Amino acid sequence: xxxxxxxxxxxxxxxxxxxxxxxxxxxxxxxxxxxxxxxxxxxxxxxxxxxxxxxxxxxxxxxxxxxxxxxxxxxxxxxxxxxxxxxxxxxxxxxxxxxxxxxxxxxxxxxxxxxxxxxxxxxxxxxxxxxxxxxxxxxxxxxxxxxxxxxxxxxxxxxxxxxxxxxxxxxxxxxxxxxxxxxxxxxxxxxxxxxxxxxxxxxxxxxxxxxxxxxxxxxxxxxxxxxxxxxxxxxxxxxxxxxxxxxxxxxxxxxxxxxxxx
Amino acid sequence: xxxxxxxxxxxxxxxxxxxxxxxxxxxxxxxxxxxxxxxxxxxxxxxxxxxxxxxxxxxxxxxxxxxxxxxxxxxxxxxxxxxxxxxxxxxxxxxxxxxxxxxxxxxxxxxxxxxxxxxxxxxxxxxxxxxxxxxxxxxxxxxxxxxxxxxxxxxxxxxxxxxxxxxxxxxxxxxxxxxxxxxxxxxxxxxxxxxxxxxxxxxxxxxxxxxxxxxxxxxxxxxxxxxxxxxxxxxxxxxxxxxxxxxxxxxxxxxxxxxxxxxxxxxxxxxxxxxxxx
Numbered sequence: 001x002x003x004x005x006x007x008x009x010x011x012x013x014x015x016x017x018x019x020x021x022x023x024x025x026x027x028x029x030x031x032x033x034x035x036x037x038x039x040x041x042x043x044x045x046x047x048x049x050x051x052x053x054x055x056x057x058x059x060x061x062x063x064x065x066x067x068x069x070x071x072x073x074x075x076x077x078x079x080x081x082x083x084x085x086x087x088x089x090x091x092x093x094x095x096x097x098x099x100x101x102x103x104x105x106x107x108x109x110x111x112x113x114x115x116x117x118x119x120x121x122x123x124x125x126x127x128x129x130x131x132x133x134x135x136x137x138x139x140x141x142x143x144x145x146x147x148x149x150x151x152x153x154x155x156x157x158x159x160x161x162x163x164x165x166x167x168x169x170x171x172x173x174x175x176x177x178x179x180x181x182x183x184x185x186x187x188x189x190x191x192x193x194x195x196x197x198x199x200x201x202x203x204x205x206x207x208x209x210x211x212x213x214x215x216x217x218x219x220x221x222x223x224x225x226x227x228x229x230x231x232x233x234x235x236x237x238x239x240x241x242x243x244x245x246x247x248x249x250x251x252x253x254x255x256x257x258x259x260x261x262x
Numbered sequence: 263x264x265x266x267x268x269x270x271x272x273x274x275x276x277x278x279x280x281x282x283x284x285x286x287x288x289x290x291x292x293x294x295x296x297x298x299x300x301x302x303x304x305x306x307x308x309x310x311x312x313x314x315x316x317x318x319x320x321x322x323x324x325x326x327x328x329x330x331x332x333x334x335x336x337x338x339x340x341x342x343x344x345x346x347x348x349x350x351x352x353x354x355x356x357x358x359x360x361x362x363x364x365x366x367x368x369x370x371x372x373x374x375x376x377x378x379x380x381x382x383x384x385x386x387x388x389x390x391x392x393x394x395x396x397x398x399x400x401x402x403x404x405x406x407x408x409x410x411x412x413x414x415x416x417x418x419x420x421x422x423x424x425x426x427x428x429x430x431x432x433x434x435x436x437x438x439x440x441x442x443x444x445x446x447x448x449x450x451x452x453x454x455x456x457x458x459x460x461x462x463x464x465x466x467x468x469x470x471x472x473x474x475x476x477x478x479x480x481x482x483x484x485x486x487x488x489x490x491x492x493x494x495x496x497x498x499x500x501x502x503x504x505x506x507x508x509x510x511x512x513x514x515x516x517x518x519x520x521x522x523x524x525x526x527x528x529x530x531x532x533x534x535x536x537x538x539x540x
Contacts, residue, residue: 052439053438053439054435054438054439071438072438072439072440072441074441076439077439077440078439080432080436082432082437084430084432084433084434084435084436086450086451086455086537087452087533088454088455088529088535089450089534097436097440097442097450098440098441100442100446100450101437101440101441101442101443101446102440102441110509118398129532129533129534130534131353131533131534132534145440149440152438171342187307203463234301
């Protein structure tokens with residue numbers, strides 16, 4: 001169980017202070033799939049980075065199982081948007097990185113990576129280097145690397161944002177399959193309304209800067225979800241209505257920034 | 263998913279194979295004909311006596327000097343002496359410069375403390391160290407190696423540092439997320455991640471070393487290619503001088519290109535990182 005309470009994040013530059021996150025309160029259940037949805041620049045990735053322990057909050061706290069977190073920990077793993085694989089390591093060595101960091105012996109590491117590469121359908125690519133793989137395959141490796149350390153919480157930062165539509169929907173299927181097998185808690189950052197509805201148990205909609213939680217929507221529909229069903233279409237319309245306002249505001253803010261920069 | 267896999271199988275298959283049937287290309291022919299053209303002009307200058315003959319050898323005399331020096335072993339003795347010094351100097355420069363550069367790249371405090379000093383010492387030409395090196399180490403091996411080391415250390419330090427600084431912050435994030443200890447971070451991320459820059463630095467270090475070695479040997483040695491060239495002055499043998507110069511060019515060319523190209527093929531090209539190298 002992850003508890004985010006009264007969380008603020010301020011960025012201080014030489015002259016001005018920007019409030020990126022304002023009063024975030026959120027409880028995420030074990031095994032839950034939660035999406036953070038919002039316009040670009042709303043701080044959803046910042047929130048994820050704070051959850052990962054890669055950034056500090058300015059105020060407030062995050063607790064996992066009643067323990068306050070301030071740094072990365074073994075119970076969390078991150079899947080980055082642009083994969084962040086090491087090009088100089090083979091696919092299997094990339095998957096094993098977290099285990100190597102934990103001092104797991106090579107034989108055991110090989111066993112785990114072989115199993116996980118099978119899970120993500122890349123068993124034939126174990127000895128290849130990442131630059132031989134397509135974007136979708138790289139992201140599978142990145143997911144396998146995260147699963148290898150057997151975390152409780154999987155933090156995913158727009159993991160499918162760089163993929164083409166078709167690969168993206170394949171990867172969504174894969175992720176749901178993996179999530180069902182391994183029963184991890186997933187926090188999934190996205191700016192795609194459809195993606196968030198298709199995948200999550202709950203959608204946290206964030207406002208344009210400063211990022212606040214505007215609405216939390218539960219999606220109770222059985223998986224696999226038919227996005228063209230009346231209920232799903234209605235939900236998409238509803239989320240779009242809530243988010244649309246914020247997207248406009250984000251665009252206006254961006255324009256104001258550009259004018260100010262001149 | 264099947265669709266994705268087939269696309270990728272094709273991508274993998276399409277990675278470039280080494281080409282076996284090598285044929286001279288237009289550029290190679292052009293390059294070679296320029297060199298042949300120069301040889302012809304050189305011979306003409308000699309034949310027409312545009313330069314005094316005692317100071318200007320013909321290509322044929324140089325070729326003969328090659329033969330002579332090869333047969334009496336002088337070319338090998340002096341050449342290998344230079345190569346051993348060069349290797350010693352470059353290996354020392356790398357052994358010291360790479361860790362130092364990694365440290366400078368990773369620590370802003372180290373940079374603030376040490377960069378001003380480095381920038382100040384860096385412009386001193388390697389040759390300027392020779393007299394001091396002779397006082398410290400005497401004439402011969404040690405002083406020559408010291409000069410190579412001191413001239414060559416800068417490119418490897420500065421390039422390694424730049425490599426660490428330009429390393430994507432995301433790799434560091436990955437290391438933090440997976441709780442990688444410092445040693446693993448250095449071995450698995452910092453060094454391979456900066457390798458494009460480290461190799462460029464080593465290339466420069468090697469080049470600088472090979473270029474100062476001759477100067478150092480002229481002043482501070484009784485063996486080596488620099489000594490061979492300088493000593494030929496007393497014998498009025500310009501053919502030997504040119505012979506020594508060509509030997510330096512050839513050893514330098516072969517080792518600078520072939521060796522480092524080989525290293526790059528084994529690492530950066532294999533990892534698909536070649537585009538990042540400068």
